[in-house]
Amino acid sequence: MNEEPVLELDDIQGNIVPGFKKDSQHFIFLRIVDGLAARAWLKQLGPEISTAREVLDAHGMWKRMRRRLGRDPDNIDFRFINCALSYAAMDALGITGQEKFGDAAFKAGLEQRSSLLGDPEAGSGRPGAADLWQFGNAATRVDVLLILAADDAIWVEQKESSLIASAAASGLRLVHVDHGKVRPGEQAGHEHFGFKDGVSQPAIRGRLSDAEGDFVEARNWPDDPRYDPWRQRYASMGRALVWPGHYLFGYQRQDANRPEQALPLRAPDGPDWCRNGSFLVYRRLNQDVPAFHHFLETAAATLLGQGAAGMSAGKLGALLVGRWPSGWPVMRGADQNGPGAADWENHFAFNDALQALPGDTFPPSVADSGGAVCPFGAHIRKVNPRDDATDQGPMERSLLRSMLRRGIAFGPEMDQPQEERGLLFVSYQASIVDQFEFLTRTWINSERKPKGDSGIDPILANAPGAWVKLNGVGETRLPVPGGWVVPTGGEYLFAPGVKFFSEVL
Numbered sequence: 001m002n003e004e005p006v007l008e009l010d011d012i013q014g015n016i017v018p019g020f021k022k023d024s025q026h027f028i029f030l031r032i033v034d035g036l037a038a039r040a041w042l043k044q045l046g047p048e049i050s051t052a053r054e055v056l057d058a059h060g061m062w063k064r065m066r067r068r069l070g071r072d073p074d075n076i077d078f079r080f081i082n083c084a085l086s087y088a089a090m091d092a093l094g095i096t097g098q099e100k101f102g103d104a105a106f107k108a109g110l111e112q113r114s115s116l117l118g119d120p121e122a123g124s125g126r127p128g129a130a131d132l133w134q135f136g137n138a139a140t141r142v143d144v145l146l147i148l149a150a151d152d153a154i155w156v157e158q159k160e161s162s163l164i165a166s167a168a169a170s171g172l173r174l175v176h177v178d179h180g181k182v183r184p185g186e187q188a189g190h191e192h193f194g195f196k197d198g199v200s201q202p203a204i205r206g207r208l209s210d211a212e213g214d215f216v217e218a219r220n221w222p223d224d225p226r227y228d229p230w231r232q233r234y235a236s237m238g239r240a241l242v243w244p245g246h247y248l249f250g251y252q253r254q255d256a257n258r259p260e261q262a263l264p265l266r267a268p269d270g271p272d273w274c275r276n277g278s279f280l281v282y283r284r285l286n287q288d289v290p291a292f293h294h295f296l297e298t299a300a301a302t303l304l305g306q307g308a309a310g311m312s313a314g315k316l317g318a319l320l321v322g323r324w325p326s327g328w329p330v331m332r333g334a335d336q337n338g339p340g341a342a343d344w345e346n347h348f349a350f351n352d353a354l355q356a357l358p359g360d361t362f363p364p365s366v367a368d369s370g371g372a373v374c375p376f377g378a379h380i381r382k383v384n385p386r387d388d389a390t391d392q393g394p395m396e397r398s399l400l401r402s403m404l405r406r407g408i409a410f411g412p413e414m415d416q417p418q419e420e421r422g423l424l425f426v427s428y429q430a431s432i433v434d435q436f437e438f439l440t441r442t443w444i445n446s447e448r449k450p451k452g453d454s455g456i457d458p459i460l461a462n463a464p465g466a467w468v469k470l471n472g473v474g475e476t477r478l479p480v481p482g483g484w485v486v487p488t489g490g491e492y493l494f495a496p497g498v499k500f501f502s503e504v505l
Helices: 035-048 052-069 087-093 104-108 110-119 153-168 223-230 291-305 313-321 378-382 396-400 432-444
Strands: 024-032 080-085 144-150 172-183 234-236 241-244 279-289 408-409 421-428 465-470 476-479 485-495
Touching: 024 087, 024 153, 024 241, 024 378, 035 080, 035 087, 035 153, 035 172, 052 080, 052 408, 080 087, 087 485, 104 110, 104 432, 104 485, 110 153, 110 279, 110 485, 144 153, 291 476, 313 378, 313 485, 378 421, 396 432, 421 485
Parallel strands: 172 408
Antiparallel strands: 024 144, 024 172, 080 144, 080 485, 234 241, 279 421, 279 485, 408 421, 465 476
């Protein structure tokens, strides 16, 4: 196997690797009105940009204190800052070389590509059309994104105010601010429909140093030969290892058919200064929680009346997502939310049955090549087919489409029903076209891809006449009205290496 590279952690922004993972995250969108002044301001901001090494060290300190205390520490917090720029921003700042980026989506911007993602056409008057967005369209263009994160919301708000005031005095104008926050209590880590989010993330290959076993993503496998089949391809259960060139510029990408192997390093598809950077996709997604749950109630009652034994709103929701609200996969049976379940919630496949591993006392993952247990159209099977062969070929090729997701919920709980709520979707990838847009255009919005006669992704559907096929429920094609998840803003940006702010600006 190829040696995994040492990642340049002092130059990689920390929300790319390992991710901020903070309870409060604010996203500040700015427009450049004076390129020279804005360039000087961003250069001064450079020393405050949080690096991957700093964020990893902070997470490590927090975890060590938690182990020692036996609870979350209440006397330690860190505040992180990251920054990303649109393609138009680079022109406004007088940067050179950005025309060398090969990604057509980044150059065009999200507004120009939105209809390709299944969003309603501008001028249609339908919710989600780009001309109705709160920001990110021609009338509300954004050039710069600042990401602030800490567990203490007041601390983040204080820094937000000072940055906005400083930017306004330095050639930038505030366009929009989003406040993301982890939901309270038992809903922590769940999105507003109630399902646990971010359970299955890819794991980036790479080392902290040349020392043996010093990986950026810990390899959490017991020293037992029964785990050997998983070690070379997974950092932990369900977390496939992917070579860093799929998320970061300047690193090796992997062989499409042999994920343990890296392809020879090639010149980045971008300017000289793009090394250690990553494309950032930001989508502000409103969620209509009452409409979603009303659909589950009425559709489940209809299916039950048609002979779908045991159907309920909860079961139908699990089938459409592919997991129960707790995060437990439908591939492993009934809802599991007891002690120890979380340790095994990602140990499953779709096509093949999995051998039970030592310590796993839950029902094993069965073979489901026909989609009778987990529908082909279920959200998690659409975006992460795991061991399924797809329209792209064998299972190994699906890894080339993966993204590092860093989203967070926004908005109040349902005790304030008239307020907006939803997900601030954030992803990092080395190609917007081949990763984010591929997943959205080719798999999420396709009725027959990535596998089978599936219907569209029922959670993200926004097209009239959409349906999802429930193979385990009498071969039923279930009409899906969509409109539960509506884009209300966003942009395609580039998060450069930290040295960009001192050496390029």
